[in-house]
Amino acid sequence: MTAASIRADGWGWRHAARTRPAVAGLSFSVEPGERVLLLGPSGAGKSTLLAGLAGVLGDAEDGEESGSLAVDGAHPATTRGTAGLVLQDPQANTILSRVGDDVAFGAENLRVPRDEIWTRVREALDAVGLAVDLERSTAALSGGQRQRLALAGILAMRPGLVLLDEPTANLDPEGVVEVRDAVVRMLDATGATLVVVEHRVDTWLPVVDRVVVLDPGGGVLADGPADAVFARHGDALAECGVWVPGHPVSVERREVAAGDELLRASGLVVGRDAPVRPPVDLALAAGTSTVVTGPNGAGKSTLALTMASLLPRLGGTLAASPTLAGGLSPDPGRWRSSALATRIGTVFQEPEHQLVGRTVREELGIGLRAVGVPRAVHAARIDALLQRLRLDHLADAHPFTLSGGEQRRLSVATVLATGPRVVVLDEPTFGQDRRTWRELVTLMADLVADGAALLSVTHDADVVRVLGTSTSTDRVVGLDAA
Structure with a gap:
């Protein structure tokens, strides 16, 4: 599948149960093959945007859409299969009861030939470092292992647009680097476009082309190469909640004696x-x-x-x-x-x-x-x-x-x-x-x-x-x- 493009023009989404939009007035574009790190304070709408790009936000009963959002020039709901999404909740990504079947699910839905599917499944599991039997119950996996499983399913699909929502949040330090490198190898092999949400930015800065920061009040707060964005806006971004390299966070502790x-x-x-x-x-x-x-x-x-x-x-x-x-x-x-x-x-x-x-x-x-x-x-x-x-x-x-x-x-x-x-x-x-x-x-x-x-x-x-x-x-x- 070829790399996908993204274009948002004044796009917004309001959940049906909410009076305020989760995202509003969002305008930006991503060229095919670009690798973008999406940042913003908690609640700025990053996960909503990824769901919108994947075409899974729902219809008018689920919420109200404004402006336009397009993947490869079409509404994302009509281009499903172009994008592969790893959700923020590891368990929400799990579909089937066995590891091998779960990784194969996306590729099967894309009608990949059977023999090729299982080759992709094994390669994907190796790439993310999930060394378990294909018959292993997905219910027996830890949260971090489920994250690796979800990413393996996306790797096996080989989509034109890879959407990752906090993909390394529940992983141990070695697993963080392992998973990031697996994503990079897939992107290098396929040329796919990447949009990744991660609060801790250091892991992804060496491998992305650009940083886009969402403004909780609507629109884009900053957009450009990471060094330029952080040099110009670093203090303001840290103040509003973005994890900015070189801005450590401290917490005062009171010394107390242990009790009973x-x-x-x-x-x-x-x-x-x-x-x-x-x-x-x-x-x-x-x-x-x-x-x-x-x-x-x-x-x-x-x-x-x-x-x-x-x-x-x-x-x-x-x-x-x-x-x-x-x-x-x-x-x-x-x-x-x-x-x-x-x-x-x-x-x-x-x-x-x-x-x-x-x-x-x-x-x-x-x-x-x-x-x-x-x-x-x-x-x-x-x-x-x-x-x-x-x-x-x-x-x-x-x-x-x-x-x-x-x-x-x-x-x-x-x-x-x-x-x-x-x-x-x-x-x-x-x-x-x-x-x-x-x-x-x-x-x-x-x-x-x-x-x-x-x-x-x-x-x-x-x-x-x-x-x-x-x-x-x-x-x-x-x-x-x-």
Whole structure:
């Protein structure tokens, strides 16, 4: 397939459930074969633009389109198959139950000959470093492995336009470079056009021709070669939330003494059907921050969910202290969900898995009602969280119309609303711009200073630096490959 061109003339899109457009007044063009890094603060409309280019935004029932958007001179809805899109949520990219079938799906729909499909499947899996059997269940893959799987499916399609939405956000550092290089090899071989959204820009700057920055208020804030854009607009872009090289972000930490032990794992064996790693010993105390790192597939998320008593342990013990249990059984696995919510709060790797309300405000009230918080205090607590996490302007929006970064902040807010003593976070800074990252990490640091025990799973080196090494009660737990 030949490289595709892009042209936007005053283009915009408003989701049906929203009063304000997600994107407005957008005008720019991309020539065939260009490689573009798309930047902008969280909520600027980057993911909406990619969905529009892929032709998957929907029709008039789903939203209102303005202006024009074209791929190869035609509306994207009429050129499906030209573009290959990797979504922000790794699980949303997974279609079929077996790895090989999932990678083959796009190529099959493009009517690639059968023998060639399976050659492409194996080549794509090798290119992204996903060394698993073709019969492996996709449900058994970690979030990072699912990202590699999604990218492999796009590589096997060999589209004329490659659209990547935070493709390396859940990958370990080695995987980030591996996946980027796999994309570059495909582009070199096919000449395809690339538009990639990535908050952390350093990875992609060496391989893109141009940077386009979206303005949250509408239109394009900056457009041109990366060096020129950052030299001219760097300070302003960093101020509005863009991750600009050479503009480090810092978070103030308060030194506090560790308090009572709240939760202890001894010889804990974790897994869904079978153990995924050797037994783990881990204790969480009030006023401490523990950061869990390790390569994709090491069992980090499985360990976090087991510590939160959302997955049953396969062996060993998990015991809550009397301080945390508050008269309940020391085994958190025996607690009712309402008791668990006020003691151990969990933010999943996929934020939409814990969103059930019709509006952002309603979402925050669900947990409060479930744990019996008096209705008189609901509004004040909800308003404070909305303002703290920059979601107040979205209070009446449907949660599923939010950007990935906004959904992540909402998922954190829903957990914090019930005031748990232990907070478990899986990739908490996924999808955040520079400004919201700082606010979110500051909030996490304040939780620790106020006496909570924090357990964070992350590949974000800045989270490791701020929450794993800044004070005497911080620590980093590195898991080896399973």
